Amino acid sequence: EVQLVESGGGLVQPGGSLRLSCVGSGFAFSNYWMNWVRQAPGRGLQWVANIKQDGSKKYFLDSVKGRFTISRDNAKNSLYLQMKNLRAEDTAIYYCARDSILLGGVIFDWGMGTLVTVSP
């Protein structure tokens, strides 16, 4: 059974930083693109970033470019999202999501999410 478990969310002041982590199990982590997708309270889904299997390619939502970085450690089956200069509009549940082997295929599985709240 595929499991994705996020951690690292919390309350942070505007301009602050936070690092999210996700541990995957039940599948060959190193074989898949991985994503972060977020959902603001009462709003729809918004893709944030993704990373290729070996970390050599990364794509970001325009509004987070230069503020967020995505990385992975395949030896630890882990995905990370480093968030800096956080804004109120970054407040959301952040989901770790398993993509397919090929870019643009399908996002198969989702974690339960971790809540990030940006507020004074």
Added chain:
Amino acid sequence: QSVLTQPPSASGTPGQRVTISCSGSSSNIGRNIANWYQQLPGMAPKLLIYGNNQRPSGVPDRFSGSKSGTSASLAISGLQSEDEADYYCATWDDSLKGWVFGGGTKLTVL
């Protein structure tokens, strides 16, 4: 404003058939496969349809998907009360270089 356009709401009575549309463009649905997700209240999204019309194991055949040109559709037949949820379409956008989602459709079973 979402890149993919869905109706904000849909409704039907038990046993009825409902469809949810998803309109995109040549850089997303027009070039790539469409996927659909179901999100029950308070839960994470769940893959419902992938590859335009494929169902993952465990998804009832009451759910079906289709794609034509730059639009996709999700159909739910034999509507049940447990189908009450938010539904999202999604695909890769070659111009934006990212996943794009519809704004979501809240399905109410009357």
